[in-house]
Amino acid sequence: MRKFFQRLGSSLMLPVAVLPAAAVLLGIGYWIDPDGWGAASPIAAFLVKAGGSIIDNIPILFAVGVALGMSKERDGSAALSGLIAYLVATTLLASDSVAMLQGVDAESVNAAFGRIENAFVGILCGLVAASMYNRFSHVRLPDALAFFSGKRLVPIMTSLVMLILSLALLLIWPPVYSALVQFGEWISGLGAIGAGLYGFFNRLLIPTGLHHALNAVFWFDVAGINDISNFWSGTGEKGVTGMYQAGFFPIMMFGLPAAGLAMYHTAKSKYKKQVGSLMLAAGFAAILTGVTEPIEFAFMFLAPMLYLVHAVLTGLSLAIAAAFNWTAGFTFSAGFIDYFLSYNLALANKPYMLLVQGLVFAVIYYFLFRFIIVKFDLKTPGRGEEIEEGTPVSDSHTSRDTKYAVQAEKIYAALGGDGNVSSIDHCATRLRLEVRDMDAVDQEKIKATGVHGVHVTGAESIQVIVGPNVQFVAEEMKKLHRK
Known part of the structure; x- marks a missing residue:
């Protein structure tokens, strides 16, 4: 099961990687017209609508991306089948269609079917399409039907399976949706504490790769929270929407680079040059793009105690930012690029305070990491024998x-x-x-x-x-x- 969720998380990274394009378009659009959401400028409106075309269709991106990523050969027919699966499900389960199937007025249809176009259904459709590809992509039909053999059979079988699944969802989706909404409302009801708990478990799950499943609940429209899309599209409450993103900026842009500096300063003299090169490159990536795994993996297994401290501090950062209603957002990760692009968004609230918070967390990370490393003699990079003397491949002599x-x-x-x-x-x-x-x-x-x-x-x-x-x-x- 863990392997399945790890692969699913990997598959979700392909559509998620498209979101920075939306960030650039929306960010520039809102910088041009921060108050009118594009209404006061044709150029701003053009950019905002273009970015919205990506953000508003995340479920479709998930259906295609998961189908492609979970299929054995990552073939285009799997991606096409993911799109077909999504279209079949969302058309058959739309409120008007359900009203006709049930013989009732559209107003009487369960509200769950009004939210059928969501990330959860997109992921489900992608999984069905990938399963059909893995099962039928090499099937050979009799000569009379040979044209429909192999990969051409995949979208056909996907359509048939989705017809059956859609009928099942007529009964299953309302209680599932209600449970997801209740979970989302429970977490949202915890306010800053809920944001802190999410931040803690987000980092704690990084070693297993299962954090992607947790992120989907808070960042996308799985449980009704949809923090990323709502923040970037300006749909929500200022100072509240974005609370599951904002607290990551002080950690990724300030805290972890400071932790890297602490590990450099506590490394043995003979390893300082190697550790310094590693932490400089990893720290720059964390600050600019929010990619923190190179730093985190440098100590999470060598010093699990430090990683637990890091998870606690991450939760604390999200809780603090949420408590003071400081918000900024990202589409990829909490680095400077996304921070800059989100600074002028309609729902960004005192984002400059996240920089102040980040400076405080940098001090905390540096001195706390340095104290714990020295006090408990932790074998962080450069303090054990894990630094290799071999020379890694360099760009200087090769393309x-x-x-x-x-x-x-x-x-x-x-x-x-x-x-x-x-x-x-x-x-x-x-x-x-x-x-x-x-x-x-x-x-x-x-x-x-x-x-x-x-x-x-x-x-x-x-x-x-x-x-x-x-x-x-x-x-x-x-x-x-x-x-």
């Missing part, structure tokens, strides 16, 4: 394509090569790998390639934290895997 190819080849060999690697996948920053024999994996050789960390997640599952360029390493590894 970028060659760099990724060389790194992929070394990682693949350290994993045991063709005889041991059974599957290769990736998310935003990690390689997600399945191997036949974990004992055949040489983790030290993998670390020597310059990756940020290695994490064994199961008897046959291992993750390699590469960073934002993980896609290119994964593609090169798949080339080796096909040979």
